[in-house]
Amino acid sequence: MDADVRTISELARQIRAGSLSAEAATEHCLARIAERDRDINAYITVTADEARAQARDADRELKAGRDRGPLHGVPISLKDLIDVRGTPTTAASRVRAGHIATTDALVTTRLRQAGAVFVGKTNLHEFAFGTTNEDSAYGPVHHPLDPTRSPGGSSGGSAASVLAGMAFASIGTDTGGSIRIPSSVCGLVGLKPALGEIPIDGVVPLSMLLDHVGPLCQSVEDAGIVYHALRGVANPPSIQRREVRGLRLGIPRRYLMDLLDVEVGASFEAAVQRLSRAGAVLEDVVIPHANYASAIYVHLALPEAAAYHASTLDSRPDDYSQNVRLRIETGRYILAEDYVRALLGREALIADVKAALAGRDGLLLPTMAIPAPKLGAVTVSLGGTEEPVRNAMLRLTQPFNISGHAAISIPCGKTREGLPIGAQIVGAQTADVLEIAACLEPVMDQ
Amino acid sequence: MTVAQWLEQATRDAERRGLPALTPLLEALARSTSALRTADWNRDLSGTSGTTSSPNGR
Numbered sequence: 001m002d003a004d005v006r007t008i009s010e011l012a013r014q015i016r017a018g019s020l021s022a023e024a025a026t027e028h029c030l031a032r033i034a035e036r037d038r039d040i041n042a043y044i045t046v047t048a049d050e051a052r053a054q055a056r057d058a059d060r061e062l063k064a065g066r067d068r069g070p071l072h073g074v075p076i077s078l079k080d081l082i083d084v085r086g087t088p089t090t091a092a093s094r095v096r097a098g099h100i101a102t103t104d105a106l107v108t109t110r111l112r113q114a115g116a117v118f119v120g121k122t123n124l125h126e127f128a129f130g131t132t133n134e135d136s137a138y139g140p141v142h143h144p145l146d147p148t149r150s151p152g153g154s155s156g157g158s159a160a161s162v163l164a165g166m167a168f169a170s171i172g173t174d175t176g177g178s179i180r181i182p183s184s185v186c187g188l189v190g191l192k193p194a195l196g197e198i199p200i201d202g203v204v205p206l207s208m209l210l211d212h213v214g215p216l217c218q219s220v221e222d223a224g225i226v227y228h229a230l231r232g233v234a235n236p237p238s239i240q241r242r243e244v245r246g247l248r249l250g251i252p253r254r255y256l257m258d259l260l261d262v263e264v265g266a267s268f269e270a271a272v273q274r275l276s277r278a279g280a281v282l283e284d285v286v287i288p289h290a291n292y293a294s295a296i297y298v299h300l301a302l303p304e305a306a307a308y309h310a311s312t313l314d315s316r317p318d319d320y321s322q323n324v325r326l327r328i329e330t331g332r333y334i335l336a337e338d339y340v341r342a343l344l345g346r347e348a349l350i351a352d353v354k355a356a357l358a359g360r361d362g363l364l365l366p367t368m369a370i371p372a373p374k375l376g377a378v379t380v381s382l383g384g385t386e387e388p389v390r391n392a393m394l395r396l397t398q399p400f401n402i403s404g405h406a407a408i409s410i411p412c413g414k415t416r417e418g419l420p421i422g423a424q425i426v427g428a429q430t431a432d433v434l435e436i437a438a439c440l441e442p443v444m445d446q
Numbered sequence: 447m448t449v450a451q452w453l454e455q456a457t458r459d460a461e462r463r464g465l466p467a468l469t470p471l472l473e474a475l476a477r478s479t480s481a482l483r484t485a486d487w488n489r490d491l492s493g494t495s496g497t498t499s500s501p502n503g504r
Contacts, residue, residue, distance in 0.1 A: 347487070
């Protein structure tokens, strides 16, 4: 298979033109896994036999004239929090040892209906409880561009699988940034649809209030294709192209952009200049309660996780990695009154983001304050301040899990070392962020 | 219960449960809780509300 075929849209064109088959694309991904995954560790389970059977079925259907849409015959991976019947859902934890899903998650069913081929289940930060993918019962995931670095998390295996050509897209989850963060550091497009749009049935939860399911892909067009499949839309509409000229975008600099890696800041500002020269209207906006996002998040997510894990924390504590176990344990100590305060804070943040979006097409900001961190790093130096890696990775994404707004990360240049940088677009509706991202994609990544 | 009282009780309980490693996480959580309680969206029966100070001092 031509190594230049990296996007779903191009693969779909070639499959329909008869120059490629689903089987050939699947064999290509399986060969890449055999070649590269010993070093990257993106996959926990590779479902080669099932994938080959699905691919043959997809080719047979297409030959018989049944076309399920652009995802038909496309090899993808799924984060190993998402149930696929007959396959373990490990959540990257020993706690789940022996689990085999008896049914598909609802999103898995919809992807099957769209004709997707499942090549395997990807590694993650245990129970999605971290941003670096280091705490996993199956070992850390290594960044495909630099094995000493993290591919981000918690959907790190998903991002690595797409970047390394081991899948054409992956399905991840995002509770505080876990789709957008790995997409940013791996130079991919990662979409967190608006809250509640994509069902989370059959997905191991972290927080009922904050969990989102969405795609990690090579392009905005691909993200649209997978997004519509996840919604169960059989014939996805094309993304409407908007013009850069006249686009009104708010940049929430205060607090969120106070501490950025120098190269991340420079790359973002250069992109802003290009957009401005192309006629976009860019204005600073304020999200007044953004500085409370971390406190709100912790007081919502930790007790919800503690409730879900209560029985196994007591019965099998040693089957959790120490870091993850301790973080979930802290959730048991949060008072109900503080959980309620966090719920009220969520309402305040929703109002803030709505106000910032009023009269504008979207918000624009970096996805992450730093590029891919070194594996094992605990802190990073930003503006002369030592900041925990976790805080630096989550600060710009977490507010939009709390507010529930749609958000997408797209590539926005690289560091001198060649590490990808991401920019994030936030909007009222998922269709808005897809349209804006499609419009900005060629301008941002230069 | 004040945050200080909560932290004292939580730390004591974690030690009783054989989880002294929780202490730094509980201390960090206490800072986060203090910030949450000062936010301007909070209202209580005394009629007081929080102020909009930054949770991390910035």
